[in-house]
Amino acid sequence: GQQVMQIPQYQHVQEGEDFTTYCNSSTTLSNIQWYKQRPGGHPVFLIQLVKSGEVKKQKRLTFQFGEAKKNSSLHITATQTTDVGTYFCAGRGTSGYSTLTFGKGTMLLVSP
Amino acid sequence: ETGVTQSPTHLIKTRGQQVTLRCSSQSGHNTVSWYQQALGQGPQFIFQYYREEENGRGNFPPRFSGLQFPNYSSELNVNALELDDSALYLCASSLGGGQRGNYNEQFFGPGTRLTVL
Numbered sequence: 001g002q003q004v005m006q007i008p009q010y011q012h013v014q015e016g017e018d019f020t021t022y023c024n025s026s027t028t029l030s031n032i033q034w035y036k037q038r039p040g041g042h043p044v045f046l047i048q049l050v051k052s053g054e055v056k057k058q059k060r061l062t063f064q065f066g067e068a069k070k071n072s073s074l075h076i077t078a079t080q081t082t083d084v085g086t087y088f089c090a091g092r093g094t095s096g097y098s099t100l101t102f103g104k105g106t107m108l109l110v111s112p
Numbered sequence: 113e114t115g116v117t118q119s120p121t122h123l124i125k126t127r128g129q130q131v132t133l134r135c136s137s138q139s140g141h142n143t144v145s146w147y148q149q150a151l152g153q154g155p156q157f158i159f160q161y162y163r164e165e166e167n168g169r170g171n172f173p174p175r176f177s178g179l180q181f182p183n184y185s186s187e188l189n190v191n192a193l194e195l196d197d198s199a200l201y202l203c204a205s206s207l208g209g210g211q212r213g214n215y216n217e218q219f220f221g222p223g224t225r226l227t228v229l
Contacts, residue, residue: 033217042202044220048216090155099157099160102157103154104152
C-alpha cells in the first residue's frame, strides 16, 4: 500500500533559525496536504497542493510539491516559538478510491 | 475552533468491551472521516462517510464500524476492544461533492482519548 515518509522525525531550533521538513511518497500522489498539530491539540489544515512543481507561500511558510508528485516540503523562515508543534503531510493516491495517508510527522521545538 | 465536536473527551474501557464515539460535523459539511492516532504517530484513516454511506475505508478490521446520520453527525463503533486500540480517535468533517472519497480541506475535532486496559 501507499506509504508516506517524513524526515526528520524531530528538530530543535533556536528562534530565528529556519526549518524544513520533507515528505516522500512511495507512489505518485494526486495531491498533498499539510497539517500542524500543537501539543495536546488536533491537526489543523495548513494547505493543499495539487499541481506538479507547485509552490505556495503563507507568510513565513513555503510549501512545495515535487515535479514527479511524489515528494513535498515545508520550509519555515525565521521560526518563532508559536511555530512549535508537529507538522504532518498527508497524501492521496491517484486511483479513484485512494484514501488519505498521513506521514508520522516532524516535531518542531523552538527555543527562545 | 473548527465547530467539529466529539464526545466523550476521554474514555476508559477493558479488553473485550465495545465502545461508541460520537462526532458532530461542522455546519454545512456532508462528509465525516475518522482517524486513529497512536502516541507519536500520524493519524491513520479508518473510514469516511458521505451522505450516510461509507465512502472509503482504510486498513482496519470489521470490528471498526460506523454510521452517519441525516444531520451528517457520525458514530464510530469498536467491538471486542484490544489493548492496541488505545489511541486518540479523531473525526474530521469536510464538504464533499463525490462518491469516490472527499479529501479536501478537513476540519478536525478535538478527539476522544480511548484507553483500553
